[in-house]
Amino acid sequence: MSAAIPSPWDGGDRRWLARTLAVVAVLDGLDASRDAFAPAVVAAHPLAPTWLLAHAAQVGLALAAVVLVAALAWWRRPCSLRWPCVVLVTSCALIELESARNAGPWRARFFVGAMILGAIVGRMWARRARAHEERAAEWGAIATLSACYLAAATSKLGGAGPAWVDATTLRAVALTHALVDAQGFTAALADAPGLARVLAGATVVVQLFGGLGLLVGGRTRTIAALALVGFHLGVATFARIGYGQPVVLLLAFGLPWPRWFSAARSVEGEASIPSHPAAADRVFALALVSIVVLAWSATPVRDYAAAHHRPRALDAGDSAPRVPTDRLGPLAHGEQVANWRIDELACEPTRAMVVLQHGQHGRVVLWVAGVDEARGSPFDRAHVSVAYEARPEAELPFAAAATIIADRLEAAASDGTSWCAVPQP
CATH class of the missing domain: 1.20.1260 (Ferritin)
Structure with missing residues (x-):
């Protein structure tokens, strides 16, 4: 042997x-x-x-x-x-x-x-x-x-x-x-x-x-x-x-x-x-x-x-290329939204990432993509999906900021993936 x-x-x-x-x-x-x-x-x-x-x-x-x-x-x-x-x-x-x-x-x-x-x-x-x-x-x-x-x-x-x-x-x-x-x-x-x-x-x-x-x-x-x-x-x-x-x-x-x-x-x-x-x-x-x-x-x-x-926009993508950016359509890195600071913006092939920072509540990540009928979020709009994960009974201290972000994205009549596909000004 x-x-x-x-x-x-x-x-x-x-x-x-x-x-x-x-x-x-x-x-x-x-x-x-x-x-x-x-x-x-x-x-x-x-x-x-x-x-x-x-x-x-x-x-x-x-x-x-x-x-x-x-x-x-x-x-x-x-x-x-x-x-x-x-x-x-x-x-x-x-x-x-x-x-x-x-x-x-x-x-x-x-x-x-x-x-x-x-x-x-x-x-x-x-x-x-x-x-x-x-x-x-x-x-x-x-x-x-x-x-x-x-x-x-x-x-x-x-x-x-x-x-x-x-x-x-x-x-x-x-x-x-x-x-x-x-x-x-x-x-x-x-x-x-x-x-x-x-x-x-x-x-x-x-x-x-x-x-x-x-x-x-x-x-x-x-x-x-x-x-x-x-x-x-x-x-x-x-x-x-x-x-x-x-x-x-x-x-x-x-x-x-x-x-x-x-x-x-x-x-x-x-x-x-x-x-x-x-x-x-x-x-x-x-x-x-x-x-x-x-x-x-x-x-x-x-x-x-x-x-x-493909239907799993929230769960997939941990190995996908992620490119940081200073702007995502109407959103800008560093701006304040309902007392939350946009700390990071990044683009992936099928979605965009928005990381919010709060002095008391910490951080939360939002995933911006096209509408996904398989998932539901209170921040979804006709042309955009803003996803997150939480327990059903959990409080959402970022709700006001996420609502404003979703409304601004919807007003632009697009979604995060299209903004990722073109150079940012």
């Missing part, structure tokens, strides 16, 4: 990794099926078939039942190829149903499906190459997990370039996902551009080098996994976006559980694992990463995914 890439699971019973994937897939499936019964909160995907949307609850329940049965069978036979294939295909259909009803996928659900696919490919490769199946399945799953983080990092840099790592981007993301009456770290982040810039840079670095570190093996994989877990905990802290699935998978695949628990150790022993060159592991893992990243970059896939996000 000295010639192979070290793994935290060397000497362990890797069948527990397959069982972990099965459990996470079941939890994802049950959660997605529950969403199928809930009313759709935004417009459905424009390409989704009407019959599927009309019977979402029944189809979702049936798919969840299949996922549960197949996952139980996979738990009992973790070396099987048949049952993970059934779990993967059925889970994809179920999560696509959930995404179609809500005009967008929940990215946290991508991880377990990607890792199941990697484990399947790894096991199939091992059977042809006469390599150790469980080891190949582990590396296949790790390769696709790595691809998820590398794709996330390259998406940020590819969409906005180095400008993604600026003070405005992360502050806007925090304000978008935090309610207007939020306190604590999220509110502090909005007033700390230096900290926001550091955290934004750390986000890209951790996703990029953490994804690569997963492929190295041994202690490096453990360090990379813990760094990525810390990243997810940070996101949950300031943006209220929970990524429990990848956290569980990172901890399961990245920590040396066989050293700590005898139940995770291999009953066959390390000597029973056929030795093969480390180069074979690296070539297989890197090839699988490349395939996943290239497939993610394919134009038809990106076009279909983009159709998911």
